[in-house]
Amino acid sequence: xxxxxxxxxxxxxxxxxxxxxxxxxxxxxxxxxxxxxxxxxxxxxxxxxxxxxxxxxxxxxxxxxxxxxxxxxxxxxxxxxxxxxxxxxxxx
Numbered sequence: 001x002x003x004x005x006x007x008x009x010x011x012x013x014x015x016x017x018x019x020x021x022x023x024x025x026x027x028x029x030x031x032x033x034x035x036x037x038x039x040x041x042x043x044x045x046x047x048x049x050x051x052x053x054x055x056x057x058x059x060x061x062x063x064x065x066x067x068x069x070x071x072x073x074x075x076x077x078x079x080x081x082x083x084x085x086x087x088x089x090x091x092x
Contacts, residue, residue: 013047013051016050020046022045024039027061058087
């Protein structure tokens, strides 16, 4: 288990025609088959609302070389201040 990923992640989904994303430092790989993760999401956030509604989640695990990337997530109200595009799986 010492090789499972842990650290800062960017977590993204798309809900009601709008991107929802956040950075998280409480993230753990639980199992590889099936891929299972644990992360803490405040229940009052926009991303929590979209996950409860059954939205899919994309996770990017950052290395220490990606500190600048970790600061791009939205504010606490879910406001995204950057352009985005959708992947073929409808994730920003």
